[in-house]
Amino acid sequence: MINKYFSEKKWKFLFLGIVSFLGCTITLFSCAQEKTNKNPVGYDLTTPKKYNMPNILQEISGITFLNGNSATVYAEQDEEGKVFVFPLGSKQYTHTKFAKNGDYEDIAIAKNKLIVLKSNGHLYSFPITETNKEETTQTVETKSILPKGEYEGMYANPISGQVYVLCKECKQDKGSKYTSGFVLNVQNDGKFVLVKKFAVDASSIDALTGRKKGTFHPSALAQHPVTKDWYIVSAVNKVLVLADRQWKIKGAYHLSSNIFNQPEGIAFDKTGNLYISNEGSDSQYGNILKFVYSPSKK
Template structure:
């Protein structure tokens, strides 16, 4: 009888021990799942989606004039054209600025449209050339950056200063660092290299909890209110947030269910976040909007 009672107590102890461990593991798993889902003020799981017209199936970069998101300026990675449209409408205008090529990002500063080619070449022309069929007064800046592949461009709207990140450059090979370049706009519309910097992405996998490999940025923009840098990567399926001095603060995994191929990023003046995605055989190219709600410090 005593042995039977002791056995029942032991079995009960094992059950409670197992249940407690299982509960703890589940709780930890849930906490891990919740961790690093969205940047403060945003919900990356609840976007407002705008499908693009067929000509922007391979939409890449996006930009706004003076932070006004009513009108989107976009380009895609096959034609030397700028597309202008209103979100929610398939109507658009097209302005050609160069011949066919691999164009990756777009920015607007000092009343100029600026487009980045994958080899690092830059094209700039007055925004007044929109919506002409062919842009005049296009100024090209070539061979100003080291040889490499580039997809990320941001222009300071006030100074016209450009910020460019390498997607893949020789000097970064074998490291966890990504090279960046700062260029100034000259009076003739060309750009000169003035400074370099780098983003140390060695913490990327730890912050996202997923294996990411080498960091390959697709686009970047600066938050107009916090001045943090937001960098998106289609290859890494990640959104990286750095402080104003490029030190990584946090990184977030981008689910393929929401982000088919994130290639462009921009903010409006209220801090609302917009990320463009290339389409596929089963999905339209799109722009996703994430409303910003400032958090209390």
């Protein structure tokens, strides 16, 4: 009788143990699934076409296209005051010296002017026709139009010509989940005027990615030519953030270090294909990654 009791009890505990183990396994699998890399609609962030950069662009930062034509890339790196122009996929390039060496972070085109953003918030512009020269004397610098801080991300609307800049790290955002942004107009003389300010509430990024991302530090931004959503890259956080036209975040996607070494620039061509530039390292070339846009892809 006693042996039978213990035998039944033993099988009961064994059964409960198996159920408990399966439950934990399912829970862990579910949690892992939640943190699996997801993709914005229309893209697969795991299957890019890679274009390696020439050595001079090992520290490639911002990239842009003229009128959404990706056949020609306009780029800069964060050491020399030069704009580089080259066919996508080629290591042959030309460059134009526009300013002395410094920490230049992003590039854009508006109203037939090339615009470069320096990390301290200073803006430089010169006619795009000057890119056929080794050095331009027509650079116009705009200082102190943005609050003191660190800046990396900029975008210029090809139709309106308005320029959008996001803080990477600004005093007014310290201790909050908000990231300050600014809208500017470029004038005919190449100078800039501040039009308005806005803010991006980044408090939902951790929940959307399922990962602890910390304070948001944008390094590049661009507006999708079809959906008009904003795509914002942060190299520090390894995240791609999507926001609507009013800058309300609607999606956030982890960027795998196996694919994105240091994402510093972003651009779209006119059909919606996505391009993200990455700085290189001791073991990797600087590159531009192309992600084909397929609107039906979920």
